[in-house]
Amino acid sequence: MGHVLVVGSSNTDLVCRAPRIPRVGETIHGSTFHVFAGGKGANQAVAAARAGARVTFVGAVGDDDFGRQRVDELRGEGISVDAVRTVGGAPSGVALITVDDAGENSIVIITGANAQIRADDARNAITASGHDVLSLTLEIPYAVVAASVAASIGRGRTVLNAAPYDPRLAELVNALDVLIVNEIEAGQHLGYDITIANAIDGAQSIVRTGPRAVVITLGKDGAVLATETGAAHFPAPIVHAIDTTGAGDAFCGVFCAWLGAGEPITAATRAGVVAGALAVQVAGAQPSLPSRQAILQAMG
Numbered sequence: 311m312g313h314v315l316v317v318g319s320s321n322t323d324l325v326c327r328a329p330r331i332p333r334v335g336e337t338i339h340g341s342t343f344h345v346f347a348g349g350k351g352a353n354q355a356v357a358a359a360r361a362g363a364r365v366t367f368v369g370a371v372g373d374d375d376f377g378r379q380r381v382d383e384l385r386g387e388g389i390s391v392d393a394v395r396t397v398g399g400a401p402s403g404v405a406l407i408t409v410d411d412a413g414e415n416s417i418v419i420i421t422g423a424n425a426q427i428r429a430d431d432a433r434n435a436i437t438a439s440g441h442d443v444l445s446l447t448l449e450i451p452y453a454v455v456a457a458s459v460a461a462s463i464g465r466g467r468t469v470l471n472a473a474p475y476d477p478r479l480a481e482l483v484n485a486l487d488v489l490i491v492n493e494i495e496a497g498q499h500l501g502y503d504i505t506i507a508n509a510i511d512g513a514q515s516i517v518r519t520g521p522r523a524v525v526i527t528l529g530k531d532g533a534v535l536a537t538e539t540g541a542a543h544f545p546a547p548i549v550h551a552i553d554t555t556g557a558g559d560a561f562c563g564v565f566c567a568w569l570g571a572g573e574p575i576t577a578a579t580r581a582g583v584v585a586g587a588l589a590v591q592v593a594g595a596q597p598s599l600p601s602r603q604a605i606l607q608a609m610g
């Protein structure tokens with residue numbers, strides 16, 4: 311079992327279903343409302359834990375019911391939450407999510423206490439934990455991500471999921487073992503649109519700028535992986551999508567769990583693609599994250 315250290319966000323997702331995402335200035339009727347555990351960092355921590363990794367989570371929540379519930383749930387997944395800071399004076403992070411009939415979403419995040427994650431807390435965990443993989447996203451302060459990347463050099467592998475996109479990503483890529491982006495983030499980084507037709511070329515272009523490997527996730531089309539020695543497309547199983555929220559996090563968390571367990575990066579990519587396809591078939595972010603057994607069964 312590998313050890314995955316996640317420095318990241320935790321949110322409470324307030325999710326409504328509606329036939330479509332409303333236009334600017336428009337009011338429409340939705341059908342259901344649910345509250346789910348979410349946040350890209352916490353989602354990836356849970357995905358890695360369910361995939362069999364030992365997981366440590368570094369984050370921050372407010373001194374409120376949402377924060378306490380989110381930490382209790384992470385603990386219930388067997389995740390170490392000793393380094394989660396409870397901050398007064400800021401609400402726990404929330405995400406306002408609309409999911410349409412095609413399972414696609416739009417998300418507004420209110421960072422709240424996630425903005426109070428401290429670089430020192432991340433550095434201390436990184437130098438003390440003996441992790442195999444450090445997993446990061448850009449949903450927390452950029453300074454914490456930059457400090458974490460620097461502290462992780464020579465200690466395990468560093469995987470950054472550059473979501474949401476930040477143009478300062480260019481300053482980090484050289485120190486990364488793996489950069490994971492979706493097609494939109496890849497396009498923002500490269501300055502041109504990425505589709506399945508040019509995703510391998512795009513991933514190879516990014517590899518030439520520094521990271522040892524780049525994954526571009528492509529939703530229902532799976533993912534491409536480029537390394538210094540080659541590139542390949544990993545198609546996704548065909549499934550009926552109910553809710554795509556958290557599918558990218560399922561990919562990242564499972565990818566890190568596989569990598570941390572010493573599996574080749576190609577196997578980690580394949581497992582991540584299968585996990586994403588399983589996740590879209592269940593509503594909600596953390597409720598949809600698959601078990602190791604479900605992933606292995608789906609991989610055949």
Ligand code: RIB
Nearest residue numbers: 321348349350405556595
């Ligand atoms: O990636 C999905 C996540 O993005 C949601 O759980 C939401 O909290 C936002 O962080």
